[in-house]
Amino acid sequence: MSEETIFLAGASRGVGAEIAKQLVQKSLPTIALLRSDAAQSRLEASGIQVKFGDAMQLESLHQAMVGQGVTTVISTIGGMPEDGERVDFVGNRNLIDAAVAAGAKRFILVSSIGVGESAQALPPKALEVLGGALAAKAKAEQHLSASGLIYTIVRPGGLMQEPATGNGFLTTATNISGSIHRPDVAQLVCDCLVSEKSHGQTLAALDRHKVNGERAVSEFSL
Known part of the structure; x- marks a missing residue:
């Protein structure tokens, strides 16, 4: 088993x-x-191992993750509610809890501008439309930060479905918004x-050339 295994x-x-x-790559x-x-055949053809499970069902995550030597979990899941519960929170909460149980050390969560203190970056109309999803993502972030x-x-x-630009950047600023291409988010x-x-x-995470407004932004250096 490799020292590093990503789930x-x-x-x-x-x-x-x-x-x-x-x-x-x-x-x-x-x-x-x-x-x-x-997506099974495409992923397996590229060399990725596939495990089946449902993030809304914690036990299925235990079965998929435990004993696999997982060191890091990356989650990009989200979506519409099922039976009144949003995947954005419940699915990610289950993934976080399963990661802890499996002995993983690290978790990277892809969330959204507009969550938590970054709500100030979005106009009121956007917050009204996205409110349910943003609130669920905020709960997932809080659960992760308290997970250990x-x-x-x-x-x-x-998010834009366009080729990578190489102009993506990270910042700790919570008062800016804009857009970014999905491959650039993946690179970050x-x-x-x-x-x-x-x-x-x-x-x-934003594209340097797609930041709303004219404000100067301090980039986070990795």
């Missing part, structure tokens, strides 16, 4: 799929959590993965 939740699409590609042993077999795991929270701005997450400077940090 990735959300690998089938979006930012998670982009992270999966970069972990393969870096030759980091990775286990992807899937609910269905739709070494954590990094990455809060991207508006993977940069955090190998940087101890990211430990215990909550960081916004």
